[in-house]
Amino acid sequence: MGAQGKRVPRAVREQQMLDAAVATFARRGYRAASMDEIAEAAGVSKPLVYLYLHSKDDLFTACIRREAAALKAAVRAAVELDGPADRQLWSGLLGFFEHTAAHPDGWTVLYSQARTVGEPFADEVAAMRAEIVEFVRGLIAAAARDADCDDGDLAEREVAALAHALVGAAESLAGRALGGTAASSGRENAATLMNFAWSGLANLMDGRPWTPSR
Structure with a gap:
């Protein structure tokens, strides 16, 4: 991702994560979906997902x-x-x-x-x-x-x-x-x-x- 990823505004990055999470939860189901899958689909690191959207429960709530x-x-x-x-x-x-x-x-x-x-x-x-x-x-x-x-x-x-x-x-x-x-x-x-x-x-x-x- 490098320096280019850091230039993406946080609000835009969060929407990308939510897009990836909605697609993953819909396809895999809440329990089977992993934060690793969601991070990979969003093109970011898993720690960044946790930093922006906290836990899996919080991420699912944000999607809902x-x-x-x-x-x-x-x-x-x-x-x-x-x-x-x-x-x-x-x-x-x-x-x-x-x-x-x-x-x-x-x-x-x-x-x-x-x-x-x-x-x-x-x-x-x-x-x-x-x-x-x-x-x-x-x-x-x-x-x-x-x-x-x-x-x-x-x-x-x-x-x-x-x-x-x-x-x-x-x-x-x-x-x-x-x-x-x-x-x-x-x-x-x-x-x-x-x-x-x-x-x-x-x-x-x-x-x-x-x-x-x-």
Whole structure:
């Protein structure tokens, strides 16, 4: 590496290490991945990884936080807030699916590794997921207000439940696509979920909820 490596700004070098770590954790899994592998993939010495990012646990946490922040930012940036309610939800879903498709290693770290390794890593993902659910809850609540749907038609607890269900369905579709069991695009996944969810949401907001047949 020599003198040339020393001229790389620390922030840039850290991102290179995180890039290498995310790819290694996604490929090998948290427990099997070694700091030697990550250092080699990043093109730095192992002591430098420890100096910048400390322990393997700290490095994994930094990966989770970076990937979680990127996913949340992608969803928020994609939502067309000046559009009608269905367009807002559609654009947010599209942003979610396009980001996960473009960053499969990040998805694997968040949803296959961090959630299964256990605490405190699973807690980091749970916090990210709670923020996304709350954001979607706000979109659904805004759609209900735009439709002049009062609390008697669409209660707050029902809005929250719908947000959880929608996020869970999006996660399931993204995992299915990235797991190789479906070759659908981000637009196709977003359209599938809108076709599945929006008609029901529209009926609810029109005061026509589904009820079991007698």
